[in-house]
Amino acid sequence: MQCDMCGKEESSLLKTLVEGTEMNLCRDCSKYGEVRGVVKEEVPEKKKKEAVEEPEEEVVEVISEEFSSKLKNKRESMGMKQEEFAKSINEKESVVHKWETGEMTPNIGKARELEKKLKLKIVEEIVEKHERNAPGKAEAVTIGDIIKVRKKN
Numbered sequence: 001m002q003c004d005m006c007g008k009e010e011s012s013l014l015k016t017l018v019e020g021t022e023m024n025l026c027r028d029c030s031k032y033g034e035v036r037g038v039v040k041e042e043v044p045e046k047k048k049k050e051a052v053e054e055p056e057e058e059v060v061e062v063i064s065e066e067f068s069s070k071l072k073n074k075r076e077s078m079g080m081k082q083e084e085f086a087k088s089i090n091e092k093e094s095v096v097h098k099w100e101t102g103e104m105t106p107n108i109g110k111a112r113e114l115e116k117k118l119k120l121k122i123v124e125e126i127v128e129k130h131e132r133n134a135p136g137k138a139e140a141v142t143i144g145d146i147i148k149v150r151k152k153n
């Protein structure tokens with residue numbers, strides 16, 4: 001960067017107030033004004049990784065298809081009735097009932113909680129690839145995928 005007054009090339013200049021105007025000056029010129037601070041040459045930020053033209057991969061978390069049976073088996077192995085079991089995981093009995101019958105599935109956050117509490121593997125991660133140049137392919141969803149997507153909520 002150059003001194004605003006004499007044009008000398010410096011890697012750092014002094015921000016100097018000269019007759020009410022802020023200027024970036026070299027050390028020599030700065031004595032003509034009131035130094036306010038140092039101005040350093042801006043180091044260009046590391047260039048951001050350019051968007052790679054690769055298929056985008058997205059990890060989708062879904063509830064295991066065996067969630068209902070896993071939950072039920074777990075409860076039975078603990079020798080608990082739905083009511084008792086529900087209390088132990090701070091849930092309503094009706095919710096546990098719906099989970100076990102497959103009427104309902106927990107959301108991912110709840111499922112993670114259950115995983116911890118029950119030491120069960122409930123959440124599965126599915127890698128979805130989005131191929132940018134082949135939109136047709138990305139739309140090819142199998143029935144299995146549709147079911148998994150629906151079960152998400």
Ligand SMILES: [Zn+2]
Binds near residue numbers: 004005006026030
């Ligand atoms: Zn200067």
